[in-house]
Amino acid sequence: MSSGVVVMGLYVIFATLGSLGAWAVGLAVEARTSQAVSLIVFLVLFFGALILAWPIAARLTEAFLGKDPVADESGSKPASLS
Numbered sequence: 001m002s003s004g005v006v007v008m009g010l011y012v013i014f015a016t017l018g019s020l021g022a023w024a025v026g027l028a029v030e031a032r033t034s035q036a037v038s039l040i041v042f043l044v045l046f047f048g049a050l051i052l053a054w055p056i057a058a059r060l061t062e063a064f065l066g067k068d069p070v071a072d073e074s075g076s077k078p079a080s081l082s
Contacts, residue, residue, distance in 0.1 A: 003065050010057035018049020 026042030 003061055006065060007057050007061040010060055011053050014053035014056050015050055018053055019046055022046040022049055 022042050022045035025045055026038050029041045030038035
């Protein structure tokens, strides 16, 4: 299996889990405060989950599959994640 497929699969999993967490926290905040505060909290957590899911997925893929860069058409290898 290609490392690109693995990293995208992990990204979808982590983004989904982060989004569900943001939704749950947003509901809890809404029960204690207002809808406006809940929306702000949800949006910050939602976009934070999307932003953080990619580096987590990339580092896990690199750790489990090792350095598996795929050469492009020119024969050069992509830069590492570090």
